[in-house]
Amino acid sequence: MITDVVSDFASPGPAWPETPPPGVILDLRTIVKSFGVLQVLRGVSLRVRKGEVLALIGPSGSGKTTLLRCANHLEQPDGGEVWLDGELVSHRVTRGRLAKAREGELRHHRAEMGMVFQSFNLFPHLSVLQNIIEAPMSVRRLSREVAVQRARDLLQKVGLVDKIEAYPLQLSGGQQQRVAIARALAMEPKVMLFDEPTSALDPELVGEVLGTMRMLANEGMTMLVVTHEMDFARDVADRVVFMDQGLILEEGPFEQIFTAPRHERTRTFLQRSLQSNNEREK
Amino acid sequence: MFDWQIVITHLPDLLRATVRTIQLTLWTVLLGTVLGVALAIVRQSAAPMLGRAIAVYSWFMRTGPLLVILYFLYYGLPRVGIYLPAFQLAVLGGGVASGAYYMEIIRGGILAVPKGQMDAARALGMHPLRVWTRVVLPQAIPVFLPPFVSNTQLILKGSSLAGVITVAELTGVGNRFISLTFRPLEILFPVAVIYLTLNSVLVLLQMAGERAWHTRR
């Protein structure tokens, strides 16, 4: 039953929150979020270990993107806690009580989580280089030389160092997204959050981005990826998490979910996405 | 037929009045912009009550004439014991009337920047002030600069009404000279040329501004 799965991971609610065990980079506990009357997240808990790659799948409206955005507090959760590498991010301690964290503190932690968006969100009025060095210089206070060198190395890694002076609108979608990944990596984050990174790309360009993500995974980066790409989920993800209507229905290795789903809705969803996958490959 | 002598004699006074016109325009733009920014911010964040009040105010400013507002301030304020110089009354009237337009212009500029831009900047941990100055404003300014300048041009023309409530600006002074000299053309031509010149300066400033904040597209 749904409640079993949730209670496996939800803390039973001690008076004072327990720090997560070592090795857990991102700990989301009973995250609740509503937009007006619409409740999008109904108590979602998730733990991501260091070096793990998690694929978050599910139908649209299931809350996957919202969960990601609650992790780095682009949206403020209505309830629940977010822990990053053993530190409580979503709340601060004042006078022996917990209170919602303030923007200044959240900002500090956001810098430790890299986010890659579906629509890339590169700054169009800045060059590729300027896009990448902006945050390291203004947030981490690196010198320009160090920041530029880091940018070069990262662009080298994603294979776009020759585009360093180009402007985002001169690049293809796949190239823009790889620059976006480099921009996020420039902050040396502890975890990378990917929000449907390939959904807005033409099919031919999807491969280059997935390739970059694969490389990151092989290097041991902790990644939480919301995606529709089932091949990626199967080949790269350590665990797959299926969400529906604001709750996690099941999780486990891809084989387990795929061959022996516990819920009817999981089965239907997988069938439908594999169908559309085949349609695309035709 | 055309008596250049009249033009030459009155030109210095006209130019002095032009300075007043420029001052009037600048102060009105300042007041209007500040009001517009404040209203845009309030509109974005606050209560539906305030939003409705602002909408009503906007509606009135879009449908009611500036001249009536100026008369209202000129005749009305002394009755409640507020005695202000005509110049300030004109700035007040013009500023309040244009605030609604500036609010729309600024909202247009800010809305033109896709939400994802702020998302990305925040996700990188950038400081809110830097988010505004490095990411949002550079993209908003090219969008709202043209309507901002054309609104300023409208305010320049609107300043010509201030003479009716005894401000010593260009049109008011010109009107006085017409009744003194009985040579309207000799007065109106230089006045028209001066206004067109001021207008051209604004257009040039706009072109320079667009080049400075140029977004490469």
Add this chain to the structure above:
Amino acid sequence: MDWEFLAHNFRILIRGTGNTLLLGAATLVLATLLALPLAAASNTQRRALRWPIAAYAWAARGIPELIILFFCFYGLGQLGLRLEPMPAAILAFTIFSTAYFLEIFRGGLRGVGRGQYDGAAALGLSYPRMMLRIILPQVLRIAAPAYLTMAISVLKLTSIASVVAVTEVTHTANKMIVATQRPFEILSMAFLIYVVMNSILIGLQMLIEKRLKLKT
């Protein structure tokens, strides 16, 4: 609330609306009729046509409306053509409104895709027929919102005609202030009269925009 006072003076003010509407309507009709051919003319390749029209548009929009009004009322008098306040006002308003409508219609013309002309030509339509039946309706449709916004501005601007003694609403209100010594009440009523008139226009604009959306 002195209702008697308000009602009595409101009736006097309302008489002013006759001239306000007359000025507004006459201006709109004349300016539209003039702006359409000018817009078509300025859309051609012939520089001899485009430049004078552009110069006129720049001057008519850059010079304050009050100055143009003074030109028509006082200036023409110096040249021997003495006009009564209302005709002078109609002339002045037509001069600058045409320039604004000119820009609006040019925008509308630009909005009509090249394909429309090609399609009409391919069907063998004559130039007048093409302009009248194919191009013009589309121009009007595209330009309708901006046109109505300008119409509202024109109606608002009629208040400046009071300065050359056209007995419209603002002029009437001004005289009544001296007589009644109650500026707040008089001017508020005058203001509201304009608000109501223009609100009707805005309502019309929204109605037309909705119907246009349904058609496309």
